[in-house]
Amino acid sequence: METIALEIDGKRVTVASGSTILAAAEKAGTDIPVLCYFEHTSSKGLCRLCVVEVEGATTMQPACVALAQNDSIIQTRSENIDRIRRTILEMLASTVDLSESPDLLEMLLDYDAVPERFQGGKQLLPDLIDDNPVFIRDYAKCVMCWRCVQVCAEDAQYAFAINFGGRGFETSIATFFGKAMPETTCVFCGQCVGVCPSGALKAKTEHLLELGALPEEIFSETRMRRKSKRRRT
Amino acid sequence: MSEAEVLDLGDLEIILSRHSSLDRQALIPVLLEAQKPYGYLSEALLLAIGQALRVPLAEIHGVIEFYTLLYNEPVGKHFIRVCTGPVCAQVGSHQILEKVSQQYIADSTTTVEEVPCLCLCDNAPAALVDEVPIGNIDRGAMGTPGELGREVGLGFIGGEERWLTKRCGSVNPEDIDDFIALEGFAALRRALEKMQPPDVIREMKASGLVGLGGAAFPTGLKWEFAANAESDTRYIVCNGDESEPGTFKDRVLMEGDPYSVLEGMTIAGYAVGAKKGYIYVRGEYPRAQKILQNAIETARRMGYLGENILGSEFTFDVELRSGAGAYICGEETALFESIEGKRGFPRLKPPYPTTHGLFDKPTAINNVETLCASAWIIANGAAAYRARGTDESPGLKLFCLSGDIVQAGVYEVPFGITIAELIELGGGFKGEPQAILLGGAAGTFVRPEDLDLVLSFEDLKKAGHSLGSGVIFVINQEHDLRSSLLSLAEFFSHESCGKCFPCRMGTQRQFEIIEKAVQGEANKADFLALDDIRYTMTNSSICGLGITAGTAIGSALELWPDVFAVDHG
Structure with missing residues (x-):
């Protein structure tokens, strides 16, 4: 295996060639903050929280996607x-x-x-969507990391039930024409719930428990809904 | 899906039959074509399109939501799109929009919309009525759409020596013989008959031509990278998505000399080893699209495109693609995504287009003006090109003069002239100048005192400016500079794609703070926050839109710290 050596916050580290700066930093024991980065989804470099300074580079580099270069000198914290x-x-x-x-x-x-x-700026606080027996969608808590869209598509399930709505600041996670989950191609695999980092997607049971529902109420609600669930053929 | 049963899919079948490959890349063309006969993109229609092209419905929905010219709810049969870009805004476009909206409020057959910039700045205030560009709208007299104003022509073209615009306005753009009579295809002939592809690249490198769309990357080098990239397929893409407020030079070239654009693309294809080229033209340029489509078909019929061009071994063809209302698609990788049938999200770089471009293949993507200049260089030689301009910025450049200038228009002048000289060519200022926006919405402001600034890449860089897309937009003392800044802020918040966090939220927060400042309600802390936003967008955004979204406003605040009344409390 070809290796490269570089310096991160003054610490020398050797990593496999092709490693990201983030991976190299981890090996050096340096913590770089991340939000959209997730080990099991392809990195899109969206949140830019992981930017670092690479000596000689004209711009800051997103550590989650920028590859570590041999002999480079990297700062992971600075005033800038x-x-x-x-x-x-x-x-x-x-x-x-x-x-x-x-x-x-x-x-x-x-x-x-x-x-x-x-304060006073526009906020994105839509109402909670409770349209299926498996999970709820509370997009007021969505940080737009894209992980749910990614696992619903090529990163995992190939269900393609969700994508984006709107554009720019108003970009949201959306189904086809805003349809309820049971009317989409959702297979209720739960992967989107599993990868959501901010509580926007949550298991229905967890949601009901938080609301103080009793176990038998939870059981009855999810079972009733399951019976009436419509699926695309 | 009871709706599907009643929807007559006959028109869709005809549309689909016109597409040779029914897959994802056909999505946006099919959506644009389908909404014409069907009025809008209904669920039932999209279900059929999704099945035909094998695209998941959620993704189709995502695409429609991204592009302003795609409609998934009923709209009028007719459209009046009023430009409210910064140039039109200062001559009353918001009042025009309001008046037109009122006029048609009860008329469901006509949809009135606001467009962030139609790039008809030389004829401001402007609108697009169905597919007809209307300019110099008289705020007073308005009745029917026909009475809004007259169809604008090619526009004024100035400059003492004209290389790229010499045919614009003097030939019939529909007539290939007119083009040929004025040295048209001489460059292509020279390339195919007398040069090998590496010779073309050598000549391009020797000319010193750099990208004239704003990024200023050396064209010859770009072609060489694409030519040397390992692949069995390569593409040429012509970026005709001109949407930068204050810019209209590419429209003049595409509408005035379409064959020259095709000639430049074909030469690029020969140099790079590409068999296919795409020309992506913004959706708000229907007239340019029509002229180019005719040119493509005519050139193909006459043997200037297609197999064995001019009897050579070389095969190359061009496909026209329409944008669908997204400024971001002028960003090269967002443009690729759009051609591929996706939301126009810019990609991460590296990898760069010359190795991983359109359809992940090596691609040379050039601006319209750059390709026309390439054809000129191959026809006349690198030495002739270098005979004008400066050492580091050779040749002539098309500048777009608009705003408070006596004669707005496109001016073709050698690099190295000063702003003052260019303004003089345009007949001087209208009124007392207050500020000049240089380079476009993504550019910077200069003061009337700085008119001796030299217009070349190197001089402007030294002075902390950028040439951008060649915009010189004049704002005189009669206008409120704060409104111009608000207009710029609004533009970027409307056009941010929403992919990376700094730009998605930064353009919105920037707009809100400027809005507050215009109302006299912003305090010192707000401006400190604005500084942070600008720094963050400039230094951590994915693409050029975010990187430059705060530069014009930032430069104005630096030059005129008192432009906004700041509440220091």
């Missing part, structure tokens, strides 16, 4: 990097509900983020 991370976190926290994103809440503290500076 922190400024970017803080601003992204502030914009995100002022847009959606991060109450069920403990990692992000911790990051907000770590970077001294003050989301209140964007």
Whole structure:
């Protein structure tokens, strides 16, 4: 195996050629914050929280997708990097509900983020969608990491039940014409729920338990709904 | 799906039969064509399209939601699209929009829409009435769409020496013989008969031509990279998605000299070793599309496209693709995604288009003006090209003058002239100048005191500016600069694709802060937040849109710190 050596925050590390900066940093014991990055989905470099400074590069590099280069010298924290991370976190926290994103809440503290500076700005807080017996969709908590769309498509299930709605700031996760989940090609595999990092997708049972429902109520509700479930043929 | 049973799919079958390969890449053309006879893209219609092209319904929905010219709910048979871009906005386009909207409020056959920039800035205020570009709209007299204003022509073209625009306006763009009579296809003939592909690349490199769409990458080098990339298939793509506010030069070239664009593409194809080229033209340029489609068909019939071009071994053909209302698709990788039938999300780079471009194949993508300049260079030689301009910025460049200038239009001038000289060519300022936007919405402002700035890549870079797409947009003292900044902020928030976080949220928050500032309600903290947003977008966005979304506003705040009344409390 071909290896390369580089320096991350002053620490020398040797990794396999073709490793990302993120992987190299992990090996060096350096923690780079990530949001959209997930080991089991293809990296899209969306959130940019993982940007780092590579000596000699003209722009900051997203560590999750940028490959580590031999002999490069990388800084994972600096005033400039922190400024970017803080601003992204502030914009995100002022847009959606991060109450069920403990990692992000911790990051907000770590970077001294003050989301209140964007108070009064547009927020994305749609109503919770409860349209099937398996899971609920609470997009007010969606951080747009794309993982659900990815696992629903080529990254895992090939069900293609969800994609995007809108554009720009208003980009959302959507089904065909906003249809209820049972009327889509969803196979209720639950993978999207499993990869959601922010509590936007949640098992129906968990949701009902949080609401204080009794086990027999939960059972009856999910069973009733299952009987009436319509599936595309 | 009871709706499907009643929907007559006859028109769709005809549309599908016109497409040789029924797969994902046909999606956007089929959607655009299908909504004409059917009025809009209904569920039943999309079900049929999804089945025919094998595209999941959720993904089709995602595509429709991305592009403003695709409609999944009923719309009028007729459209009036009023431009509210920065140039039109300062001559009353919002009042026009309001008036037209009121006029048609009860008329379900006509849909009135706002477009962020129609790139008819030389004829502002402008609108697109169905497929007819209308300009110089008189705010007072408005009745029927026909009375809105007259169809605009090619527009004014200036410049003492005209290389790329010499045929524009003087030939019939529909007539291939007119083109041939004025040295048309001389470059292609020279390339095919006297040069090997590496010779063409050598000549291009020697010319010093760089991309004239804004990115300024050396064209010869780009072709060489694509030619050397390992692959059995390569593509040429012509970027005719001109949507940068203040820019209209590519429209003039495409409408005025379509064969020259095709000639440039064909030469590029020969140099790179591509058999197929795509020309992607924004959806709001229906007239340019019509002219180009005619040119493609005529050139094919006359043996300038297709197999064994001019009796050589070389085979090359061009397909026209329409955009569907998304500024971001002018970004090269977003454009590829669009041709492939997807939402126009820019890709991560690397890999670069010259190795992994359209359909993941090596691709040379060039702007319209760049390809026309390439044809000129192969016809006249690199030395002739270098005889004008500066050492580092050789040749002539098309500049787009608009706003408060006596004669708005496209001006073809040598690199190295000053802004003052260019303004003089345009007949001077209208009124007392206040600010000049240089390079486009993604550019920077300059002050009237800075008119001796030299228009070349190297001089502008030194001064902290960029040439962008060649925009010179003048704002005089009668206008409120704050409105212009608001217009720019609104533009970017509307056009951000929503992929990367810095741009998706940054363009929105930038717009909100400028909106607050225009109302006199922004405080010092808001401007500090704006600085952070700009820094974040510039240094961490995926593509050029986010990287430059704050530069014009940032430069204005730097030049005129008092433009907004700041509440220091």
